[in-house]
Amino acid sequence: MRSGHARTATNRAEIKAVCLDVDDTLVDFTRAARSALFALIGRDDMWPAWQRATDEFVARCVSGELDSTTMRELRTKAFFAEQLGIQLDDHTVTALEARRLTRMCAAWRLFPDVVPCLDWLRAAGLRIAAVTNASGGPQQHAKLADMGITRYFDAVLIAGELGAAKPDPRIFHAACQRLHVQPHQTVHIGDRLDLDAVGARDAGLHGVWLNRDTTDQHPTPPPDIHQIADLEDLPELLVWHYATVPTPRR
Template sequence: MTFAPDASRNPAPAGIKAVCLDLDETLLDGERASRTALRELLGTDRAWPVWQRVTDQHYARYLTGEVGFDTMCVERTQAFFAAFGETLGGAEAARREARRMAAMQRAWRLFDDVRPCLDWLAASGLKLAVVTNAPGDYQRAKLGALGLAADFDAVVVSGDIGIAKPDPRIFRAACERLDLPPGEVVHVGDRLGADAQGAARAGLHGVWLNRNGEPGENADVPTITGLDELPELLVADLVLGTACGPDHLLAAR
């Protein structure tokens, strides 16, 4: 993949020094891995919409601190099978979750646009960080398995600091670790509210990575459909020195 950004289309704000990236569904193709794991567990992934709904419900409980991650995983599995009329005890739910988790980890893969984008960003002299919601050990294991452990100047995980996106404090924590003010940092992620808008509220330049073409009527931030579009979004400032001021949103749509 070769980047050939058109600087005339997408001016970026002056003085960008770093890019933060979400992990799941931004760098890691988590849906593909989760679907693969569900097929191994059930023989089909036709129940994927139910898994998504149950996951959203139970993951929200983890993010608010209501339950720990391991407990959440077991209770999610129980709730998923209960939706189909099967009641699981804790031990059986844990066994099935362990099988699903192992299958998912074997299926972890980067999106095709990740490696070229990271190489371009690093070659441009930008600092790089990951900002992600999940347990710290779990997310760092993903980075290691994906060959990304050495790519980032900072890794900020909600499970380590007790603050989850979209709380502005997690984005500001990333800026502190990068030793940069928020106005010099871009954050890119697949969740409009939790990533792009959350980062913007913290004073960063939020960018929504809308890989699936979701409706974005309330997208008051720049939108890209793949990381191969990110260099073009940034190149006016990084290469040509074009500026639109640190208080302006990026102009791409």
């Protein structure tokens, strides 16, 4: 386990629920999305620019300005124009985006630590929510179903449906309400230190940063943010740090 917490029961908060981010926490989203973009443009160096464009247009979708389909097509059109100098007509954009989306969805895979962790959380009697900043509700529900993990979740919170995205406290509080728990009884885990772990902490939950990056080039989390290297470490963190987590049923 990465040195993100002490092996002592220092916090006696009664944990009743766990929230998990979806993309790059449960599902290897970046690998699938990056390969789909490469198939579309034949270049891998444009990924950071694609991410920036995606963040901009997803924010417009979450705010209610755009629906998810329009958002994706406008994002792709703007990306080609601004980054590649190519002006695409609407018909071509629709075809390209459909091709990219199909390839990306076909490449989604769960990380190997996901199902064992979800099994443990369910056996421990904890309530579980998926909390994602994704813009499209139907696509996210389909993703969870295709990955075979819908059954684990007592609630699914999608930014595009709720109109609020992490680190906005509203999405964390909505998750707690749907799980019928208080924020201080809830742990949230995600791959983004800022949006997931710090955002959850600032909303009154316990934030845990899932840092799957094996390099040393990553920020140092604040002292009140726990860090784990994979979801195999989560049960140990919950048992040792949050001492009142129930023992899983056998």
